[in-house]
Amino acid sequence: MSSPVNIPFQTVIKIDRSIDHPVYLQIARQLINAIQRGVLQAGSQLPGSRSLALILQVHRKTIIAAFDELDAQGWTEIRPNKGTFVRKELPQDPDVKPYSAGLLTSYPEKTGYQFRKSMLLDALTLSPNTGLEFNDGLPDIRLLPLERLSKVYGGILRSKTNYRHFGYSHAEGNVFYREMLADYLNNTRGLHIKKENILTTRGIHMSIYMASSMLIDAGDVVVVGDLSYYLANMCFQQCGAKLQAVPVDKDGISTEAVRELCKRQKIRMLYLTPHHHYPTTVTLSAERRVELLNLAAQYGFIILEDDYDYDFHYKGNPVLPLASADTNGMVVYIGSFCKSLAPGFRSGYLVAPENLILEMAKFRRLVDRQGDMLMEQAIAELLEEKEIQRHLKKAVKVYQDRRDLFTSLLIKELGGELTFDAPPGGLSVWTNWNPDLNLMRISKNCTKMNLHLPQELLYQNEHSTAMRLGFGNLNEQEITLAVRVLSKAVNMEE
Template sequence: MSIPFDRTNFVYFWLTKIIQFLLKLMGQMLRPWKTILNIELGSHKSVFQQIADGIIGEIKKGRLKPGMSLPGSRILAADIGVNRKTVVLAYEELMAEGWLETAYKKGTFVSEKLPKQKERRRQRNEESISSVKNFSFTAFGSGMPASVNSAVPLIVFNDGLPDVKLAPLDELARAYKRIFQQKARWRMLGYANERGEERLRTAISTMLTMDRGLSFGIGQICITRGSQMALYLTAQILIKPGDVVAMETPGYRPAFEAFKHAGASIEAVEIDEQGIRIAELEQLCRKGQLKAVYVTPHHQFPTTVSMKADRRLQLLALSNQYGFAIVEDDYDHDYHFGLRSLLPLASYDQAENVIYISSLSKLIAPAVRVGYVAGPASFIDSLAALRMTIDRQGDPVMENAVAELMEEGIVNKHAKRALGIYRDRRSLMSKYLDQYLKEKADYQLPEGGLAFWLRFKQPVDTIAFSELLLEHGVQVISTERFSFNGKPLNALRLGYAALDEAELERGIQIIASLLP
């Protein structure tokens, strides 16, 4: 019995086949998966994770849009050359995370619930145009010289850093190793005291008593990651918006910024060969409430001037009379070339209102971030509590290692050795300044510290001059940033301690040759 020919069914059958073929072909053309998903079989990331991350990337870029169909697991597996189970695992992961969704007997799709990705538009110059509004923030700049790749060997006159090649690294490494070999070493891997390790605070308390005439107990000391953190925390605890803070000018720019961002109104007070001018301070006190004075009395930054005894007594008396705090930054106490170092302001009997800040970073090495604040116990309580909000604690292992070096006298021995070397380099620096720059600049031989303050006889824009020097292989810090009252300084602070004899001479020669 013959079956009658049904033209309608015949045409419908083949049209369906052709449409299915064309849809499959278009799908392959629209989804070049081999190029979209780059699979690295040797990668540390599993293949299913690479597939999932690749699809997420395409969704974020907007090439896979909400509702768009994805190829079946068999097709995608064949396209990229992996096992089908791997693709299934990737799809399941993406569905669990909400990137994909599935419809019964229809397939897998990009989720419709995702936020629409804005298409990227490009100008003719290929620069992206974004209509997204970005959040605002406070911009900060370090003001320090940028690192430079130069064919000329760079001679760096820093702001007075020590020579890290002299650091007692072997002794520090051995102390570090011994700490990790202790049976109870696990105790140092948990949370520790936010004030710092008691062992280190005890060692610092002993050093301050024996060497600097200070009597701070361990409850009056808080360890920080360098003196800059100590200064920042002090400013935040001490200052309320609108409080008046007097600062030396020229002075230490990071201190200026710390007080400024704490909300202080800064009053710049000139210095002379004796230190900060007390008469100007007294005028500020009479005009209104002065909250604090920031000073570097041992070796003033940047001029290296040491504040003399009578000026110190006047400053302390003024503080007690008007009730303002003195923030004493004793950043390089150990490097003094006289018969003995001047004792800190905080050691005087009249020092009722002194907050003392110092550091071991310049003594050992800048990378050893150990600073500290010493002051009234209640003040240190507040400072330690604030410290927890930005830095839960310091480095207990490093702090214990440094404490061990202090207890064994290694730090003191290193300081004496380094001081002798720096004394010789100071003499060489003075020699070359006299030899090459006597006609163009003046200086006073610093009583201590690791830098010279060179004053030019003719006006010099140190910003432009520092850029010119850099082109000739010498890096200096432009000193315009040290002036807080807008007056030109016509000077450079040249740190010499990290340079050898040849570098010192060559550096001074280049400076001399480029000065007008």
């Protein structure tokens, strides 16, 4: 081309003087964008520095600096006594769209290619983070000893001896943390493990995902309770598993149903939350725990034991996990501090025989090179100082008082519409409702009164009308208000 291109540069290039970014770089990068999208074709001559400076209302030296940047990056070439040209060697897309206003001012709304979509998570709703909220049993972050936590974490950042945690380290996680965690789990769960039996993760969900990806092949049968944890079910299905639901009663998952299933077909994995079954909160009886371990050894299926809220128990001593009595290496045990402390503490763990931990550590390198070494160091020091243990002891008393208040208010305000058993532990209550009620409509009524009642807490079909209502995140005043709003929402439904 013998003459400069004639396009509206004032539309192609938008200068924003409010941002902390040099004007010449803004111009250069938008010209590169124009070249990449075919607005400026290979071989095109750019306007002279004086002309373009006048068009864009900038100093000529700014344009010269932009042209120098283009030349340095190899997008243009300067021909003596002729001007600045877009390099001819640049590839051109024969199907590129012709210039149109707005072509460079927005990001594409859709991909230009096809990809696999999943409807598994479409039903999930995000918390609005405003007003009151029922959740599925999260802790109250206001109870955390934040001053002590921040002091420990800050000390780690300032200490030169901890600089090693800024680099890559063991794929299984922070060594000191795994040592302290092994002691903690041995003392509180009756396990008999070493640090080599622990792989650190970012929480329960990551542990479930990794176990599923490593241990489940497409077509494998995974047994879950009826009902079961929806996110775990979705993870199993995403791996191609076939779910088989078995009944759950007041003593937990039916071992007789599991036995009959084993006789008919090959089972790869049994997923359960034995301490407080999700969502109904019942505890798996000691007899059934022993029987499930025997069935796993006999039929060769994996038990994925999710102990998401073991630390919260209000009556007597909690029943020890299945992993504490596993002598055949059939149990993969997962837990986290996300419920014990706060969801923001993305520190989970997976416990299994050492050969599986070594293999899973290889897989974790693909999705999370090593985890949060600094946070793990902080939690390890808090475990060593017994700070977390003291916090949990105090928190359990608070949550027990909240459970008692919550259940008494449910009876007082809604006793004619629901029934429930006060849970022996955990941070939520499983409530069965009058089947004539429409739970989705009640949820919408709650939203109108600034109480968030997520759809995933509602269980309504031809067999049940129930809600899983978390109370741990609410203090006494909030519990009282939330129950009153819920009562109003039910009355609006009627």
